[in-house]
Amino acid sequence: GQNIDQPTEMTATEGAIVQINCTYQTSGFNGLFWYQQHAGEAPTFLSYNVLDGLEEKGRFSSFLSRSKGYSYLLLKELQMKDSASYLCAALDSNYQLIWGAGTKLIIKP
């Protein structure tokens, strides 16, 4: 079956760096998305990777290894507003999105 695994919860300190991992098993692969969701709000698009490597967007970077079925989201210079859930989703060969359960990130001062 198709599956996405990511940690349920992580805690980090303001100003630090945190890496949120995601592993996926899908029937074919057409890319991986990361979304951010603050409590009670809409999930918002952060990044999309389809090729191996690291893509940087300001404080956020996303990495993909297709051979390992692995991605991570790297958040630098953490701010309190980064406290949110981070959703990983992979696109399979039929362009269907397979979602992870999300990682709740708690930032402490």
Added chain:
Amino acid sequence: ETGVTQTPRHLVMGMTNKKSLKCEQHLGHNAMYWYKQSAKKPLELMFVYNFKEQTENNSVPSRFSPECPNSSHLFLHLHTLQPEDSALYLCASSQIPRGQGTDTQYFGPGTRLTVL
């Protein structure tokens, strides 16, 4: 704001009530989706509409009834719900219809539904 609005934001209903959730997208997209989000579970895709035609119903109980009068509006009609239906119901839209290519989905803020 993502360009997708949902009303109401919160809804409490009894098991015998009938209510409707509304979603509107202002992005000119061609596909719209209903998702159910429960705590610590992956998003569950419920229904998909491509060009206002329903293309997917992922074994959703008949007490949930979708309606898509045009490509900008989507409704979810609710009747005789169960307490286990309590969840966050998210609407999303995308430019490229589902299954036809890679595209980003844009989400509304959701309706927090509580069934008593």
